[in-house]
Amino acid sequence: NITKPNLIFKDDLLTGENIDRLTRKLKDLGDIFNDKAAFAQMDGETVVYDVESSFPVAHGTEGGLFYGITYIHPGKVGQEYFMTKGHFHEIRNRGEYYCTLEGEGMLLLMDENGNTRAEKMIPGSIHYIPGNTAHRTANVGEQILSFSAFWPSDAGHDYGTISEKGFSEILIEQEGQPVLVPNIKQ
Numbered sequence: 001n002i003t004k005p006n007l008i009f010k011d012d013l014l015t016g017e018n019i020d021r022l023t024r025k026l027k028d029l030g031d032i033f034n035d036k037a038a039f040a041q042m043d044g045e046t047v048v049y050d051v052e053s054s055f056p057v058a059h060g061t062e063g064g065l066f067y068g069i070t071y072i073h074p075g076k077v078g079q080e081y082f083m084t085k086g087h088f089h090e091i092r093n094r095g096e097y098y099c100t101l102e103g104e105g106m107l108l109l110m111d112e113n114g115n116t117r118a119e120k121m122i123p124g125s126i127h128y129i130p131g132n133t134a135h136r137t138a139n140v141g142e143q144i145l146s147f148s149a150f151w152p153s154d155a156g157h158d159y160g161t162i163s164e165k166g167f168s169e170i171l172i173e174q175e176g177q178p179v180l181v182p183n184i185k186q
């Protein structure tokens with residue numbers, strides 16, 4: 001029941017070989033949400049996001065590019081919006097572009113000194129993620145948030161740092177608005 005963006009290129013890029021599809025459910029994301037009591041009340045089978053990626057060259061190839069579309073469902077755990085795990089790239093200095101396709105979101109960016117900032121995602125918005133910057137996206141709207149991503153094929157993903165410590169700030173809903181507040185877990 002995901003509304004897929006009506007893009008000319010999408011079906012061509014995301015068919016054929018070397019396509020990877022993954023689904024992340026609440027039960028896979030136990031460590032990212034702060035409100036453990038609210039989390040415990042929810043169905044672990046709830047889908048939080050899907051990612052469809054195209055890997056035209058082998059992982060680790062220098063000079064190639066990967067392409068993926070992420071679909072984040074609307075929802076919250078307590079006050080915290082449904083969001084991606086978030087990661088640094090394994091080769092830390094590798095950057096990335098995101099382009100919002102549909103919905104409303106926030107892109108959280110944290111540098112290696114733990115400074116977090118957020119960019120608003122609306123259809124058509126383009127976001128440059130510099131190297132050495134952890135990135136996570138949250139759906140702050142009431143429909144699917146989808147965005148395309150383009151990253152170097154040798155970037156790799158380091159999830160460990162974020163799964164241990166999280167971001168220095170978390171994105172929660174207060175009086176109907178998304179706000180960044182310090183992450184007390186840190």
Ligand code: PAN
Pocket residue numbers: 051068070084085086087096135136137149151157
């Ligand atoms: C994106 C992300 C995607 C899912 O393609 O991998 O949005 O988020 P997580 O990987 O944090 O679960 C990207 O940033 N690739 O590098």
Ligand code: ZN
Pocket residue numbers: 087089096135151
């Ligand atoms: Zn990335």
